[in-house]
Amino acid sequence: xxxxxxxxxxxxxxxxxxxxxxxxxxxxxxxxxxxxxxxxxxxxxxxxxxxxxxxxxxxxxxxxxxxxxxxxxxxxxxxxxxxxxxxxxxxxxxxxxxxxxxxxxxxxxxxxxxxxxxxxxxxxxxxxxxxxxxxxxxxxxxxxxxxxxxxxxxxxxxxxxxxxxxxxxxxxxxxxxxxxxxxxxxxxxxxxxxxxxxxxxxxxxxxxxxxxxxxxxxxxxxxxxxxxxxxxxxxxxxxxxxxxxxxxxxxxxxxxxxxxxxxxxxxxxxxxxxxxxxxxxxxxxxxxxxxxxxxxxxxxxxxxxxxxxxxxxxxxxxxxxxxxxxxxxxxxxxxxxxxxxxxxxxxxxxxxxxxxxxxxxxxxxxxxxxxx
Amino acid sequence: xxxxxxxxxxxxxxxxxxxxxxxxxxxxxxxxxxxxxxxxxxxxxxxxxxxxxxxxxxxxxxxxxxxxxxxxxxxxxxxxxxxxxxxxxxxxxxxxxxxxxxxxxxxxxxxxxxxxxxxxxxxxxxxxxxxxxxxxxxxxxxxxxxxxxxxxxxxxxxxxxxxxxxxxxxxxxxxxxxxxxxxxxxxxxxxxxxxxxxxxxxxxxxxxxxxxxxxxxxxxxxxxxxxxxxxxxxxxxxxxxxxxxxxxxxxxxxxxxxxxxxxxxxxxxxxxxxxxxxxxxxxxxxxxxxxxxxxxxxxxxxxxxxxxxxxxxxxxxxxxxxxxxxxxxxxxxxxxxxxxxxxxxxxxxxxxxxxxxxxxxxxxxxxxxxxxxxxxxxxxxxxxxxxxxxxxxxxxxxxxxxxxxxxxxxxxxxxxxxxxxxxxxxxxxxxxxxxxxxxxxxxxxxxxxxxxxxxxxxxxxxxxxxxxxxxxxxxxxxxxxxxxxxxxxxxxxxxxxxxxxxxxxxxxxxxxxxxxxxxxxxxxxxxxxxxxxxxxxxxxxxxxxxxxxxxxxxxxxxxxxxxxxxxxxxxxxxxxxxxxxxxxxxxxxxxxxxxxxx
Numbered sequence: 001x002x003x004x005x006x007x008x009x010x011x012x013x014x015x016x017x018x019x020x021x022x023x024x025x026x027x028x029x030x031x032x033x034x035x036x037x038x039x040x041x042x043x044x045x046x047x048x049x050x051x052x053x054x055x056x057x058x059x060x061x062x063x064x065x066x067x068x069x070x071x072x073x074x075x076x077x078x079x080x081x082x083x084x085x086x087x088x089x090x091x092x093x094x095x096x097x098x099x100x101x102x103x104x105x106x107x108x109x110x111x112x113x114x115x116x117x118x119x120x121x122x123x124x125x126x127x128x129x130x131x132x133x134x135x136x137x138x139x140x141x142x143x144x145x146x147x148x149x150x151x152x153x154x155x156x157x158x159x160x161x162x163x164x165x166x167x168x169x170x171x172x173x174x175x176x177x178x179x180x181x182x183x184x185x186x187x188x189x190x191x192x193x194x195x196x197x198x199x200x201x202x203x204x205x206x207x208x209x210x211x212x213x214x215x216x217x218x219x220x221x222x223x224x225x226x227x228x229x230x231x232x233x234x235x236x237x238x239x240x241x242x243x244x245x246x247x248x249x250x251x252x253x254x255x256x257x258x259x260x261x262x263x264x265x266x267x268x269x270x271x272x273x274x275x276x277x278x279x280x281x282x283x284x285x286x287x288x289x290x291x292x293x294x295x296x297x298x299x300x301x302x303x304x305x306x307x308x309x310x311x312x313x314x315x316x317x318x319x320x321x322x323x324x325x326x327x328x329x330x331x332x333x334x335x336x337x338x339x340x341x342x343x344x345x346x347x348x349x350x351x352x353x354x355x356x357x358x359x360x361x362x363x364x365x366x367x368x369x370x371x372x
Numbered sequence: 373x374x375x376x377x378x379x380x381x382x383x384x385x386x387x388x389x390x391x392x393x394x395x396x397x398x399x400x401x402x403x404x405x406x407x408x409x410x411x412x413x414x415x416x417x418x419x420x421x422x423x424x425x426x427x428x429x430x431x432x433x434x435x436x437x438x439x440x441x442x443x444x445x446x447x448x449x450x451x452x453x454x455x456x457x458x459x460x461x462x463x464x465x466x467x468x469x470x471x472x473x474x475x476x477x478x479x480x481x482x483x484x485x486x487x488x489x490x491x492x493x494x495x496x497x498x499x500x501x502x503x504x505x506x507x508x509x510x511x512x513x514x515x516x517x518x519x520x521x522x523x524x525x526x527x528x529x530x531x532x533x534x535x536x537x538x539x540x541x542x543x544x545x546x547x548x549x550x551x552x553x554x555x556x557x558x559x560x561x562x563x564x565x566x567x568x569x570x571x572x573x574x575x576x577x578x579x580x581x582x583x584x585x586x587x588x589x590x591x592x593x594x595x596x597x598x599x600x601x602x603x604x605x606x607x608x609x610x611x612x613x614x615x616x617x618x619x620x621x622x623x624x625x626x627x628x629x630x631x632x633x634x635x636x637x638x639x640x641x642x643x644x645x646x647x648x649x650x651x652x653x654x655x656x657x658x659x660x661x662x663x664x665x666x667x668x669x670x671x672x673x674x675x676x677x678x679x680x681x682x683x684x685x686x687x688x689x690x691x692x693x694x695x696x697x698x699x700x701x702x703x704x705x706x707x708x709x710x711x712x713x714x715x716x717x718x719x720x721x722x723x724x725x726x727x728x729x730x731x732x733x734x735x736x737x738x739x740x741x742x743x744x745x746x747x748x749x750x751x752x753x754x755x756x757x758x759x760x761x762x763x764x765x766x767x768x769x770x771x772x773x774x775x776x777x778x779x780x781x782x783x784x785x786x787x788x789x790x791x792x793x794x795x796x797x798x799x800x801x802x803x804x805x806x807x808x809x810x811x812x813x814x815x816x817x818x819x820x821x822x823x824x825x826x827x828x829x830x831x832x833x834x835x836x837x838x839x840x841x842x843x844x845x846x847x848x849x850x851x852x853x854x855x856x857x858x859x860x861x862x863x864x865x866x867x868x869x870x871x872x873x874x875x876x877x878x879x880x881x882x883x884x885x886x887x888x889x890x891x892x893x894x895x896x897x898x899x900x901x902x903x904x905x906x907x908x909x910x911x912x913x914x915x916x917x918x919x920x921x922x923x924x925x926x927x928x929x930x931x932x933x934x935x936x937x938x939x940x941x942x943x944x945x946x947x948x949x950x951x952x953x954x955x956x957x958x959x960x961x962x963x964x965x966x967x968x969x970x
Binding site: 112116236320342346366368 | 388
């Protein structure tokens, strides 16, 4: 049983990518099968129920709940404007007079004779769903959405911040180990996805955002910089909803970590092309990785990679735990028996020759296979 | 099948990442764990069928035991023969994130808290508790319910014959939110109503159409009484009927089992309650996982469970540090570490959660974080394990009116705690058992004399569900194969200057006497299955269980870590000065032989 517990992230130039685009509630699908779409085209739309406002009519009119229905000026389903009277109480020829008004525009949804409360639902909130990638509609998912397909390059990161974005890839770093600092960010990078090297500074991210860049892809980031960017300490790797003005994709991890050569070369080869990216990450069961998709027509259909990859002597691996974090190497042996490591734990190990020529013994849980 | 005919038992636990199978075989009159197998859980895409993972875990059990359990058509072989099959198959599940419940009540510290206890006791994760006094506006509550997408909603509120209008108001809010079930988008969301019985017709009117509504007895029938049983049973029933049947592959798994599938934490709660009942003891159990930490307690027969979402050792490790503060983690370490490097290191564990510490410093750091995760989870538990003591145990009306003060009084009494059981990777797989013992002692700070144990391979869930079918087999395996006895902790309560006299301990059989000064840790070798009678005599400032300065005569059990005498004081005080604190940490580690370099 020679398995990599962390199968590694997909980095490939040629793969068929299918994206399910689903509305939060059923609605209208606006495209048909076979139709070519671009990333920003709206493919489906719906309306979410509006916000609900509660009006304590019984309190406003100083009556019991059961009296409220007969004092209503509006019935369930009636539209109302903001500050429009919805119920009125008059007694003794108008000497006692009270009015209850709607706090917002909307529709009367419910009149409760028990609580004397009236629910006013605000106008529906329109939701439009874009295609996200340049591709072709291959399936309609009833009244809930579509499946879009394209051929292209796919790069998965380890952690992302922010949601979907789309823009032109711009290579900023000259090599994977170059730091990305504020000086590297050009003023005319509006709408671009900037590709950096080993470590991005907070100033660089702020400059990129101010200049209108839609995304940044980089090898590493310091934990403190990430916290500063999102305005809180990131405690669990469930992301995608942050609103920080751009989408950030970290390919390797925390600290100064050169972007994997293969990832860098892939992005370099497609510089100037349009890319779709999404920072949404969920490192839990049912893992979701941040992604960069670069549709291009020459892609051939490639089957998805195996979920659990096999470790072999000669496999290229990356070490993913201190004190060797980030070191690349090649497996030289896969001993079957459990072995005691410095902590006195008995674990299954691999022997790895690092690219610098060091012979290392590493728990199998602490390596990541680099897909060739 | 008669209980005496059951010779081979297969049990699985479908966790969110791993499915674990155990095989229990009767040897003579005794039931023993024979082998254990595991495989990745397959609820999520691309498999989307939990039974694949179950079959794979069983296949590993077959391989290791040499016993064939599944026939070529993929069916379980039953009953057992000499070489193949099992007589009973049971399972628990927390796959797909477990059972997620939103609770709705009237007053946060009363009905909403009772509802929360009911849901937690049923093995659920409580996503949020909405109440009239939760500080939110009506539309915010509606928005929240809409975002949550729980598996079910539990509504409580009002004593029987009491407040009706406001309970209906909360139900109307639930209806207005039009909440959708997490699994099975086309199905109505199960809603359980366990409030004022007089409001039932109105609740039916408000929610009958929009949701799959069921009603059960009020969980707070009077101000002085809590009746959590019916709500808990209904939650588990709904879990099976609605939630599980929507999860991929579960309808097939439900057809395989000989007892209802239980939510994993409910099964753990079951076994802990049984042991407390059978042995007549107070227990605290903790399961520290990668994402969450569960704490269970039974004090004077009252069971409580809490789950601290986002306190865990891999997925949530960075959150533990965020919640406790970096300084609280650093205080357990023997060496100074650069804070920014440490921060990056912890985050890298968060994003690559399956990695293991390779060097000793890494292990020490993880164990320091584990102490904080356990400490915070236990603090949360103490806050919730409060107030009413469940059905049949009433308070008088004056106490009930004094809700705030009474509600803050925890039921957890560390001095009366008999057994502290830990499980989860950080505790069960600690390379030295004394490390697990010290993590438990530092985080929970047991008082008086307390037995310590760890669950060897975390099979409490399977034993909990097995206890429904064969309580004796579950009990035997729990005591013989599941629990690893670590030993006993003796910790007097009190404070005085380090080095001043604290307690003396005399072994009754040999007369051997140990004098231990304040501020020390001492470890005495006492092997498993050894029970010795001791007289523990504290000085006037300290209490060992009988009151300040009073001696006790008691029996203490040995274990893998032996007897640990902890005179560091309660509450535990660490030196303020960082350099002195590190020096002390080194001395304490040496005193108990904590690490290879100690």
